[in-house]
Amino acid sequence: MTEFKSLSVDLMERILCLLPIPTLIRASTVCKLWYSIISSSTFSSSSSSLHPWFFLYGLHNTSSKNNQSFAFDPISNLWFRLPSNTSFSNNNTTSAAGFLFTTAPTFSFSPVLSRHISTTSPLHYSRHNPLLGVFYSSHNHNHNHNRPSFIVVGGVRFIGNLVDIEDRLAVEMYNPDLDSWGICPPLPSDFPTGFSSSSLSSALFKGRFYVFGINSSFVSSFDLETHVWSNVQTLRPPGVSFSFLISCKDRLVLAGICNSQAGSSFNLWRIDEKTMEFSEFAIMPQDLLYSLFDSDEDDKFACLKCVGLGDLIYVFNEDYHKRYPACVCEITTATTAQQSGGGKCKWRRVPQLPSPVNKFHQVISFCSTVSLHSILRGRGGDAGAEAYV
């Protein structure tokens, strides 16, 4: 009945563009033509960079075979259990903007979900658990592949087995063309030294690297061009007990628990990066917030963590009891608001993690765009030595 036995390559490509990333990874094994279409750097999956994945790495302090890692794709709305040979530990693994990093004893990075690891020349001060930012300098026009630059802030050094809490480590910035690190002024002393990622959140936005105290609400930003830290301010809307600073597509967002006479809620504020003024634009529905807990203790909210990127903000409970429930908020921008008939953000529960889920001593969470091209071609940055795991 049909005059057409099979579709043309063009049509095939148009259909492939509509598929989510995990499907495309499988589809790349259908035949060599599909592999070359899908892994091409010009292939643009409509699963855009505005819908980053959510990663949960669970660590067991004494038995590393109980470590597990999971990845959530918001487009297909599915969790994936990642292979357990991804080597990481809570002391030296950080993530930012699509990469996983090891910062001590050497500095290396690999695109999320890829096995390709690149190592840079060493940091002047290797450190554990720093805050990390990734950016692409407009000065590097030398190569086709725009290599990432890095900024490393804070972190701790060990003296023997003890953490050196006296040292305020210099900020270091990586130049990919020279494969070298430059020293810059350290984080202002208003911020405590110590394990950064548990008390500080960071966001890279419009050429500045923001550091924000989750409980202290101190904020300061580092200009990536001039290498100067701004004055330390307090950014705390009334009633906020703790909050996180997140860099989204078109705005800087503050997300956190807000207490009022009516009770506690999880709110989102847009932050004007020039004035640090805040304006509330979303509140998590109460029933969704309470569905993340099963106890009624006063301090239950303290287990909440929040990460975000692009148009998505993920909020999850790092307490084991309900197997790390999470929800996600899709921010509607002005244009999409018109289409959906309103300015409301869309909140929804993230499905349960696939069983079995172990009990972890520590949970590392981050939000990252996933590059199909990097996964399939195994490319990352090409700094220094390279290796495959």
Place this chain on the structure above:
Amino acid sequence: MSNTSENPKPSSSSAKMTLKTSDNELFEVEEAVAMKFCTVKQYFEDEKDSDVAARGSTTVIPLPNVHSAVLATLISYGKKLPQSNAVADNHEEEETKKKERKKYEQGLLKNLMPGELLDLISAANYLDFKEGLEFFNQALADHIQNKSVEYVRKFFGIKNDYEPHEEEKYREEYAWAFEGVDED
């Protein structure tokens, strides 16, 4: 049936055209719908330029690459689309129409055999029917999203040109992406 038209056009919206399929069936279609098939539109405009007398319902446009069953579905889908020359509805009417269309679309897809999607896509592409192509492309993508690699090969008639050890290597490397796939 349209409300008062704000900008009267030379061709009225009730003019019909005749399309002839590969199996020699004739379809009488309202011009507004037929114009969504840009290939038809192009043919019609070429005809209009070349012969002033032959116009509208006397012209039979041949579609040698499209079978009648496929064309019937595409026409049916085309009719349900918002018409380009219709008066803009208010927000409420628009919402109701959107819901109706969604219901129609779901019903349409339910009754389709997956293989028919390939025919519909090819025909929509040949006819240069943008909305139809987008819709059926998405329907096909949704259909194969969770299917196994073997299913996809069979569906598209693709020959596996990987060596067994190559395929094995990739499946192992990306094993996490292969979990939870639908059974064939």
